[in-house]
Amino acid sequence: MPVSVAIAGASGYAGGEVARLVLGHPDLELGALTAHSNAGEPVAAHQPHLAAHPAIADRTFAPTTAAELAGHDVVVLALPHGASGAVAAELEATDPGCIVVDVGADHRLADPQAWRDYYGSEHAGTWTYGMPELLHAGETTAQRQRAELAATRRIAVPGCNVTAVTLGLQPGIAAGLIEVDDVVAVLAVGYSGAGKAPKANLLASEALGSLVPYGVGGTHRHVPEILQNFAVTGAAGARLSFTPVLVPTSRGILATTTARVREGVTEADLRAAWDVYDAEPFVHTLPAGRWPTSGATTGANTALVQLALDARAGRVVVTSALDNLVKGTAGAALQSLNLALGLPETAGLPLTGVSP
Template identity: 65%
Template sequence: MTVRVAVSGASGYAGGEVLRLLAAHPEVEIGAVTAHSSAGDRLGQHQPHLRSLADRVLVETSAATLAGHDVVVLALPHGASGAVAAELGDDVLVLDCGADHRLADGAEWAAYYGGTHAGTWPYGMPELRLAGGGTQRERLAGARRVAVPGCNVTAVTLGMQPGVVAGVVEPDDLVAVLAVGYSGAGRVAKQHLLASEGLGSAVPYAVGGTHRHTPEIIQNLTAAGGRGVAVSLTPVLVPMSRGILATTTARLAPGADAAAVREAWVAAYADEPFVHVLPEGQWPTTAATVGANTALVQVAVDARAGRAVSVCALDNLVKGTAGAAVQSMNLALGLPETLGLTTEGVAP
């Protein structure tokens, strides 16, 4: 089975990472690579590491250039995917790496993103646990539209959902602080994203409940069975290109102890190919996930504070975006879920 895939937004970080993974996928033929302001350039001017695709010419993003493909990946700015997707037929699998189709509540979209909500698509986090049993992967089989999750959302959700599902933590008082690499801000020219500004400095952003990923986290943990989910989310830009290290804490449920907490996390991910709970005493690092579709997780109990502490590390461009898209694509097309994806990182 060979599928022809077009990638829109190919000159950006997310689009480039999608192409890197697809270039190694044994069942994929890469079709059109499209862009907006970079149309007419060779891909190698923007993604010089993609040697096998360097001579490809970026073309304008339009229904015409995206037609004739089995799969279309939209790696576009927030708010841009809805109009493009509306021009594509129902027979093509469309994967949106932006936020346009993630939220079920249109009012939440308007509050955090502004503009008109484009609608809700099946959610592309196969490992998301569901309150009635099972995982989100069952809902992705045969899907023709998939909303790829936010990278910070993935780290917090995977880090804390086992406790919510098992009922060993209280979901109404979650506190998440994330160290985030600069690629998470996208390939844009802004003063605070310059190396001269960011190197040697850690900078919080979207503080005080304003980060756009907040309602998505609440949506996920509610789907996992949480009631009255509330999260205080504080991301911090740190001087690394890739990676998220999410530390999330929650109050312990009555009667829950360290043994019950650890068992909840181990049981939740025992059969997951890409989410690994580390041995006790070993903590996740972003360096161990670079280039891999892996989320590394650890959990501990702060008995004095009465809280569970979860740490999740992942590569924001792989498991946080492009890897999730490819993983969801595999499931939607009936291919092996792990095809074209690796758990092996790059070190040092």
């Protein structure tokens, strides 16, 4: 029997991408599709790229209520930050047996004070973190994280920028090759990362031909989540300067992260540490001299990584690329869900992108 998947917030970018991947998954079946302000409107009007699929053609969005979502094997919450907690609590009361996957921010952080500081509301609780490749301190594989996901029914999907920076730097942290008191990350981010809500600064006339920094000076909400991941990998007390920049493309993240290397560390040492990804199906360290591009990951659940030692500066420079809507959001959700359902981790997830 197919596993039924309901999606709350299915009119948005993240919800639409989850729906696209569910429609192509051999073991999943698309259930209720709900929305807030778009309830009652045709799904195809808001997700035209799905309109040709027979499971979408005549459907309209239902209102986002626990009653509409209950009764499914899986519920994916693709809601704005601060909105998932209340819906999740209702589902816990009405349908506690279902698996709930939150692609929003509400259940990612372990520290309630960090949530209050960056989001300004009360913390909804902490769920199992949906990054199967996350390395724990002292480990050279991500077996522990995968075991946690296989045993859970509540999954918090990471932020897209968080995934790019974490996957980029964590091998060096886990291997003890870098100092974490001066980590600098600058990211080029496509506009879909800013969401689908109509805002003046997101209009094409504002965005085309212009690059715009945002969340500058340690204010971006992904900062505490990245530091949380560094601590899991063994770098408690890390200091991070994080600056994302919106660039005029619809999808993609290209993150450049640098950190000081420890005395005597060579590029060969660094490259050996990043070989940890050789066994990963979706994260690839490129051959020396070949640098990632965000376009090479478009539509795929892949992350591409490259590194170099800047010997004069005494720093490792790591560049990582991914599609913010796939590996950064919906793909990570289904990858983690596959583990929770006991399915092959790669089921239904594209390894190849589109070009040009």
